Amino acid sequence: MTLSEWLNDLEQRHPTEIDLGLERVRLVFDRLQLTDSMPYCIVVGGTNGKGSTLKAIENGLSSVGLRIGTYTSPHLYRFNERICLQGKEVGDQTLVDAFDVVERARGDISLTYFEFTTLAAFVVFSNAFRAGELDAIICEVGLGGRLDAVNVLDGDLSLVTSIGLDHQDWLGNTIEEIAREKAGIFRPSKLGLVGETFPNSILNELIAVGYSLSIYGEDFGITHKGDCRFEFFTGSKLVLLDPCQQSSLPKNNLCLAMQACIIALEAKEGGELTPKTLDRCAKAISKTQVPGRLQQVSEEPVIIFDVAHNEAAAQFLADYLSNKHLGRKVRAVFSCLKDKDIRAIVRIMSPFISEWFIAPLKGSRAMSVEAIENELSFVGAQVRSFDDLSDAFAAASDVGCSQDAMVLAFGSFYVLESLGERILVE
Known part of the structure; x- marks a missing residue:
């Protein structure tokens, strides 16, 4: 084989x-x-x-x-x-x-x-x-x-x-x-x-x-x-x-x-x-850098990939945004697994994100789009839903280019895997 x-x-x-x-x-x-x-x-x-x-x-x-x-x-x-x-x-x-x-x-x-x-x-x-x-x-x-x-x-x-x-x-x-x-x-x-x-x-x-x-x-x-x-x-x-x-x-x-x-x-x-x-x-x-950890893959628009998928990782990512990109509009491409504490992730990250672009992951462990939408509704988030993460990413990138916003893809290793052809593995 x-x-x-x-x-x-x-x-x-x-x-x-x-x-x-x-x-x-x-x-x-x-x-x-x-x-x-x-x-x-x-x-x-x-x-x-x-x-x-x-x-x-x-x-x-x-x-x-x-x-x-x-x-x-x-x-x-x-x-x-x-x-x-x-x-x-x-x-x-x-x-x-x-x-x-x-x-x-x-x-x-x-x-x-x-x-x-x-x-x-x-x-x-x-x-x-x-x-x-x-x-x-x-x-x-x-x-x-x-x-x-x-x-x-x-x-x-x-x-x-x-x-x-x-x-x-x-x-x-x-x-x-x-x-x-x-x-x-x-x-x-x-x-x-x-x-x-x-x-x-x-x-x-x-x-x-x-x-x-x-x-x-x-x-x-x-x-x-x-x-x-x-x-x-x-x-x-x-x-x-x-x-x-x-x-x-x-x-x-x-x-x-x-x-x-x-x-x-x-x-x-x-x-x-x-x-x-x-x-x-x-x-x-x-000098250590790791693909998928605060990885900037584009400058125009600024696109960052990060595998943050739990409360502690979300807090580290939020601190990074606060220190490096405070005041900049952030379009998030997001999905996660259903065993994750999405409420904590959303609570920590929502102050930094102006619009969420969400889509489902593949597999039995994936959280549904409806469940993600429900959690985001509690914080009054602006949300756009898609059937595929590639479509969500394309839409977020288009908005980023037109509005000088930053695009952040995060929530799971599988989010980045789904966007694999766009990752610049160095």
């Missing part, structure tokens, strides 16, 4: 799209016998900031010569984005070969699309490592942590970027419940990094049973900051991070990436890093 045929087949195999649990995927992982043929592994979890933190870590480690593999999800434009070796998407044939290996190993065990493709990523990484072409891998958790397929790997270093309310149907209805699920990627014998919004109650639980954690704001973080540049500290080390004009990522994410790079490099090199290595790593992290 071709890659396209494989992906179409995998989408239809398992009875449910999301089926959390490690029993089935661990059985196949054990059959693949990959445990002893995997490189140094960093696992990245959290509610928001996983992809950008992963990219910043990749940039930092690559800048000092390490050969890195990355696994992320979902993709924006094509499936190959999910699995990269040394910064390049793997080819179709490499993926097909890995799928064949997983297919032979699974036997009669049913796997979800995500479980199957995650195992295929591990096969790709194992092959590259055994061929002497890979030094480390960075893997992004898909949903939650404890029961996510990525968690069959025992990460040498695991980190949780942030905790917020999202995916409550699977992870729980409180910050504490969600934090427990995401903390499932930590291992008692390995170091874990914790971002700025992790609840103290769960931190104390983990520390009480012997987990070794490095905590943002205590063990590492910011000592001094100006308008956009800031000084990062960890132990006695001080490093300047300067994302001015180059990165709009949260400082929490950049600090987590810097700390992860220092730990990984010291583990690989067996000692303290030189100032030159630290500086090179910091400069690479400071």
